[in-house]
Amino acid sequence: MSFDDIPLWVAILVAACVLTGAILTFAGAVGLARMPSFYQRIHAPTLGTSFGALGVLAASAILSSVGEGRFVAHEVLIFIFVSVTTPVTLMLLARAALHRDRVEGSSEVPAAIEKPIDQ
Amino acid sequence: MSAAILFWSITLAQVVLAAAMLVTIYRLIVGPRAQDRVLSLDSMYVVAMLLLVTFGMRVGTVIYFEVALLIGLLGFVGTVALAKFLMRGEVIE
Numbered sequence: 001m002s003f004d005d006i007p008l009w010v011a012i013l014v015a016a017c018v019l020t021g022a023i024l025t026f027a028g029a030v031g032l033a034r035m036p037s038f039y040q041r042i043h044a045p046t047l048g049t050s051f052g053a054l055g056v057l058a059a060s061a062i063l064s065s066v067g068e069g070r071f072v073a074h075e076v077l078i079f080i081f082v083s084v085t086t087p088v089t090l091m092l093l094a095r096a097a098l099h100r101d102r103v104e105g106s107s108e109v110p111a112a113i114e115k116p117i118d119q
Numbered sequence: 120m121s122a123a124i125l126f127w128s129i130t131l132a133q134v135v136l137a138a139a140m141l142v143t144i145y146r147l148i149v150g151p152r153a154q155d156r157v158l159s160l161d162s163m164y165v166v167a168m169l170l171l172v173t174f175g176m177r178v179g180t181v182i183y184f185e186v187a188l189l190i191g192l193l194g195f196v197g198t199v200a201l202a203k204f205l206m207r208g209e210v211i212e
Binding site: 003004006007008010011012014015018019021022023025026028029030032033038041042044045048049052053056057059060063064067074075077078081082085086088089090092093095096097099100 | 120121122124125126128129131132133135136138139140142143145146152153154155157158159161162165166168169172173175176179181184187188191192195198199201202203205206
């Protein structure tokens with residue numbers, strides 16, 4: 001497969017997808033660096049794992065499908081796996097951070113409820 | 120024409136993704152706490168995976184895709200283990 005065989009509109013579509021994905025991932029990384037507290041920072045990288053990964057992986061799938069002349073969509077595997085596992089990891093990480101803050105007695109996080117209200 | 124468009128857009132995307140990785144490395148160094156470092160490692164493996172996918176687009180072989188899939192699988196396990204360690208102080212209880 002060489003790039004000269006690709007039609008022009010496919011090239012423009014692939015370029016738009018890959019650039020959108022890369023720029024959204026960069027925006028998520030900048031949010032990770034600039035947000036003031038950890039609980040705000042944990043939201044930023046999801047931009048890269050959802051729409052950034054969607055853009056780059058869709059561009060790769062389109063390019064390899066057109067280049068080989070048949071439907072190639074291995075990238076769907078990566079996207080499904082990343083979009084399923086990222087909420088799990090970030091929830092575990094947020095709970096771990098909350099636990100650490102509570103153990104330290106930080107005044108910025110709400111205290112744990114000793115006895116649940118509805119029981 | 121389409122070769123030039125594809126070459127330069129993929130190159131620009133790689134530069135932007137490398138800059139994103141540098142920004143996550145900044146957060147990894149600055150911290151300030153352990154959970155910030157784990158979070159920056161988590162986002163760094165996603166950026167590395169996307170960078171490998173763009174390398175695969177440039178070369179046109181499947182091997183980069185397979186490495187990206189492995190990074191996606193093992194990065195999840197690594198972040199879960201680190202979060203567990205931050206929660207309990209040990210990984211396997």
